[in-house]
Amino acid sequence: MATKKRRCLNDSNSFCVIYGEYTFAKYRKSITDFVKSAYFKYFGVHISNLQKPWVPNTVCQNCVVSSRQWSNGKRSALxxxxxMIWWEPRNHHDDCYFCMVNITGINSANRDKWSYPTLSSAQKPLTHSDQSLAPVPSTSSTSFEPENIENEEEKQDSDSDFTPSQETKPQPFNQSELNDLIRDLNLSKESSEILASRLKEKNLLTPDTKITFYRTREKDLLPYFSSEENLVYCNNVEGLIQKMGLQKYIPSEWRLLLIAAKEV
Ligand SMILES: [Zn+2]
Ligand SMILES: [Zn+2]
Structure with a gap:
């Protein structure tokens, strides 16, 4: 990996070298010989300047999967x-992709619509005007056999939770994935339940995922509260804080919040 001489706001390796999109840590893959070969066959140029700090040394899982499907003839185009064409940025304040992309608030639900800056140092990918004109894979210009490509990819994927064959089929949400999505979307109990039941109707939930989970999602927190006459109060602040996933309760850090809450 290239040593970083310049310091950018974002790590260049959190972006995909092929299309420049921000990639969550678990979907970052290293650029294997297969990826380089498929890239060359598709785009007609080699991935260059990988040793430079202004070129990501990462490829996203989507691009690996699409490249493999294209190579296998399972999809016609990327x-x-x-x-993305990477050039050395002139400066960090208005010509550096890794400093200019603002990834605050990006999540799995909005990632596909995230906007990226247009810069002279990072020429954005062009869409196909006609996918049927996309290049056709050929094994003749490669130095290794298709079997080697498969082996290489199996090695690549063996340490991840990713199963390539599932990629083309719908992947149902399990409870924790659905919970994550609902939290990302900030949905109310009612909306969560509607979303869950619609997904269930389309068979997009794993069998053990409960639609009614959201109706009682506060029940785990209720023991931390007491009610006396008109007063509802938290009877175990430390326990509540830990239950909500914060590491440690430091009363002094919360004093300000309490004062503010009292004034409301
Ligand atoms: Zn920078
Ligand atoms: Zn990508």
Whole structure:
């Protein structure tokens, strides 16, 4: 990996070298010979300057999967006609992709619609005007056999929780994935239940995922509260804080909040 001489606001390796999209840590893959070969066959140029700090040394899982499907003839085109073209930025304040992309608030629900800056140092990919004109994979220009490609990919994926064959089929949400999505979308109890039941109707939930989970999602927290006449209060602040996943309750850090809450 290239040593970083410049310091950017974001790590260049959290972006995909092919299309420049921000990639969550668990979907970052290293650029294998297979990826380089597929890239060359599709775009007609090599991935270059990987040793430079201004070129990501990461490829996203989507791009690995699409490249493999294209190579196997299972899809006719990749998402874009050209890859991201990386150039050395002139400066960090208005020409550096890794400093200019603001990833605050990005999550799995909004990631696909996230906007990225147009910069002279990072030429964005062009979309296909006609996917049927996309290049056709050929094994003749490669130095290794298709079997080697498969082996290479199996090695690549063996340490991740990712199963390639599931990628083309719908992948139902399990309870914790659905909970994550609902939290990301900040949904109310009612909306959560509607979403869950619609997903269930379409068979997009794993069998053990409960729709009614959200109706009582506060029940675990109720023991931390007491009610006396008109007063409802928290009877175990430390326990509540820990239950909500915060590591440690430091009363002095919460004093300000209490004062503010009293004034409301
Ligand atoms: Zn920078
Ligand atoms: Zn990608």
């Amino acid at each position: 998402k874009f006609k050209t890859p």
